[in-house]
Amino acid sequence: MSTAFPKAHFRHTAASAVVPFYLYAAFSFLISAALLLVNSPAFREHYFHPHTLALTHLMALGWGTMVILGASHQLVPVLTERPLYSMRLAHLSFILAALGIPLLVYGFYVFDMGWPAKWGGRLILLSVLVYLVNLLKSTGRGREMNVHAVFIITATGWLFLTAFLGLTLVYNFTYPFLPKETLEYLPLHAHAGILGWFLLLVTGVGSRLIPMFLISKYQHNRLLWVIYAGINGGLLLYLLSFFIFPGLPFMYPGAVILISFGLFVFYLSGVYRARIRKQVDEPMKVSLLSVAMMLLPILLLLLLAGWRYSGTTHARYTLLYGFVIFFGWITAIILGMTFKTLPFIIWNKIYHEKAGRVKTPNPKDLYSEMLFNAMALTYLAGFLCAGAGIFGEGWLLLRLGAGLLLLSAILYNLNIWKTCLHKPLV
Amino acid sequence: MNVISNHPINCTIALAALEQVNDPELGLNVVDLGLIYQVDFDEAGNRIYVRMTLTTQFCPMGETLVAAVQRALEATFNGREVEVELSFDPPWNYERISERGKDFLNR
Numbered sequence: 001m002s003t004a005f006p007k008a009h010f011r012h013t014a015a016s017a018v019v020p021f022y023l024y025a026a027f028s029f030l031i032s033a034a035l036l037l038v039n040s041p042a043f044r045e046h047y048f049h050p051h052t053l054a055l056t057h058l059m060a061l062g063w064g065t066m067v068i069l070g071a072s073h074q075l076v077p078v079l080t081e082r083p084l085y086s087m088r089l090a091h092l093s094f095i096l097a098a099l100g101i102p103l104l105v106y107g108f109y110v111f112d113m114g115w116p117a118k119w120g121g122r123l124i125l126l127s128v129l130v131y132l133v134n135l136l137k138s139t140g141r142g143r144e145m146n147v148h149a150v151f152i153i154t155a156t157g158w159l160f161l162t163a164f165l166g167l168t169l170v171y172n173f174t175y176p177f178l179p180k181e182t183l184e185y186l187p188l189h190a191h192a193g194i195l196g197w198f199l200l201l202v203t204g205v206g207s208r209l210i211p212m213f214l215i216s217k218y219q220h221n222r223l224l225w226v227i228y229a230g231i232n233g234g235l236l237l238y239l240l241s242f243f244i245f246p247g248l249p250f251m252y253p254g255a256v257i258l259i260s261f262g263l264f265v266f267y268l269s270g271v272y273r274a275r276i277r278k279q280v281d282e283p284m285k286v287s288l289l290s291v292a293m294m295l296l297p298i299l300l301l302l303l304l305a306g307w308r309y310s311g312t313t314h315a316r317y318t319l320l321y322g323f324v325i326f327f328g329w330i331t332a333i334i335l336g337m338t339f340k341t342l343p344f345i346i347w348n349k350i351y352h353e354k355a356g357r358v359k360t361p362n363p364k365d366l367y368s369e370m371l372f373n374a375m376a377l378t379y380l381a382g383f384l385c386a387g388a389g390i391f392g393e394g395w396l397l398l399r400l401g402a403g404l405l406l407l408s409a410i411l412y413n414l415n416i417w418k419t420c421l422h423k424p425l426v
Numbered sequence: 427m428n429v430i431s432n433h434p435i436n437c438t439i440a441l442a443a444l445e446q447v448n449d450p451e452l453g454l455n456v457v458d459l460g461l462i463y464q465v466d467f468d469e470a471g472n473r474i475y476v477r478m479t480l481t482t483q484f485c486p487m488g489e490t491l492v493a494a495v496q497r498a499l500e501a502t503f504n505g506r507e508v509e510v511e512l513s514f515d516p517p518w519n520y521e522r523i524s525e526r527g528k529d530f531l532n533r
Contacts, residue, residue: 078485078486082484217520277532278532278533345486347450348486348487348490351490352493355447355450355491357494357497357498359446363450
């Protein structure tokens with residue numbers, strides 16, 4: 001017996017470079033939902049509240065970024081058609097981030113910008129750097145650049161910039177050296193992360209994975225390059241307006257981003273219409289719903305940029321903007337995509353030696369569909385209640401929504417542990 | 427779904443065996459998915475050569491699928507050596523899915 005194939009094709013990413021990220025992210029989501037419930041009074045105050053800052057960073061880094069880093073160790077080889085350069089670097093980036101995130105979050109929570117926040121920020125920055133090196137080494141040079149790989153590399157560049165700016169702001173609290181107040185740099189830090197990291201990455205990865213899962217014939221690389229230019233162009237325009245042309249209305253970069261988003265929706269509608277697989281499973285439905293949820297923060301951003309609200313209303317809408325990004329769009333895409341990726345990683349680990357010899361269960365049999373549906377329902381109800389609560393200052397509604405989101409996070413954790421602890425059935 | 431073979435009868439038996447090997451994500455077998463390009467048998471009757479592809483290079487399930495194809499043929503043609511070659515020339519495309527496969531995916 002023998003096989004003849006390029007060995008490089010089978011240097012797959014081991015589960016150990018992926019699963020710890022998922023488990024860490026799931027725990028972060030659980031803690032975040034609990035913090036939202038316990039600290040919901042902080043939402044009545046300005047968004048620059050220590051508890052709100054702690055929650056935002058736990059959601060952005062512990063939940064969103066950790067799950068993306070882990071998933072990308074598995075997906076980068078699929079997207080770039082090259083194996084992951086180093087497992088050790090993957091493990092190292094996990095350890096650094098896993099240590100740094102709680103320190104930073106604790107620093108914000110007690111608003112101690114001394115060693116906890118500084119060491120947290122340093123470790124996170126180092127983790128991003130390690131991840132970036134691994135990514136660059138994995139994509140290699142000398143070949144035609146794949147559009148999806150360019151999306152990921154650029155997004156990681158923005159993540160590095162976000163983390164660097166974040167650490168700079170932490171230092172600026174104790175040794176003020178920047179020309180403006182720290183608070184004035186926050187939108188820059190936030191948008192480098194939200195648009196540069198999350199939006200660019202989700203569009204780059206989604207434009208590859210969604211056609212793969214739906215088995216769609218639709219291809220439009222030129223459109224993807226336009227979307228890439230639009231998101232980066234909008235973000236660069238925003239940077240220009242911040243540093244060089246302070247009078248430039250935020251509507252301009254906002255409109256460029258909105259158009260890019262519209263083009264991404266157009267791309268996905270083409271993918272959806274040309275799909276060969278007609279039946280769309282539940283995790284895929286939640287992932288597609290998250291695309292629609294991307295519209296909410298973009299519209300809110302345009303509202304905030306275009307209308308003059310009183311200070312407290314502006315602050316509340318800014319809070320809502322952050323909420324719909326982290327508990328809405330990013331959470332929805334992770335809840336959906338987790339169950340399109342994690343079960344495969346575990347299935348491959350357990351049944352790799354058995355496939356073709358005996359009948360094996362399918363990867364989707366590794367998680368509970370009932371738990372998934374209950375999680376999706378409580379999540380949607382919780383998101384709507386909490387969002388409406390922030391919007392209308394209905395604090396009881398916010399608490400109810402936070403409670404439902406916590407329930408959803410518990411169900412999510414149960415389901416991913418069920419998947420990870422799956423025992424071979426054959 | 428065109429499969430090249432130098433032995434049509436044995437090829438039919440081989441494909442029937444490979445219909446038990448499913449793509450885990452789609453639940454569709456590798457034959458109807460059009461992943462099998464060629465199944466050849468040597469004259470002495472002790473070797474089988476399979477050329478197959480994947481829906482995408484670096485498919486995370488690639489190694490598992492290739493190993494599953496090999497095991498399924500070893501079990502069906504007991505005692506024969508099975509060689510599986512992975513090829514992306516030509517790359518897989520949607521036209522390779524059989525009508526039965528399309529019906530399955532359309533359900």
